[in-house]
Amino acid sequence: MADCLFCRIVAGDIPATVVHQTARTLAFRDISPGAPTHVLIIPREHLTDAAAVAAADPTLLAELVTAGASVAAAEGIDASGYRLVFNTGPDSGQTVFHAHLHVLGGAQLGHFGQPGVRHGE
Ligand code: 5GP
Ligand code: ZN
Secondary structure: OOOOHHHHHHHOOOOOOEEEEOOOEEEEEOOOOOOOEEEEEEEOOOOOOHHHHHHHOHHHHHHHHHHHHHHHHHHOOOOOOEEEEOOOOHHHOOOOOOOOEEEEEOOOOOOOOOOOOOOOO
């Protein structure tokens, strides 16, 4: 999709700091990190959110999680722990409607889910 930010990153039209990639996934650092490690894992294919990925291809959803684990290991946060987040829809704070798995770690993360509190704040 020409007007999709993450499709443009996949196409190489917009630069990103890529830290991991597979045939069907791409991982790059979040431009506005909310934790010492903050990486986004996306399917190369344009799918709106995690549920759309699962509906289109459950294996692809698993590949995103597996890529997240690989990134966590490469970042040295697999033992200390990390958070995987798929924001879905406006109340979650989803701003880019191309599915992306946030990998957050490298520090003790605050609790989440409180109204008005978004990741990184
Ligand atoms: P969402 O809020 O939709 O779950 O997450 C979108 C994420 O994309 C945000 O954390 C935001 O910082 C990140 N982001 C927005 N624009 C860019 C960009 O151009 N490059 C990178 N690497 N990340 C971006
Ligand atoms: Zn897209």
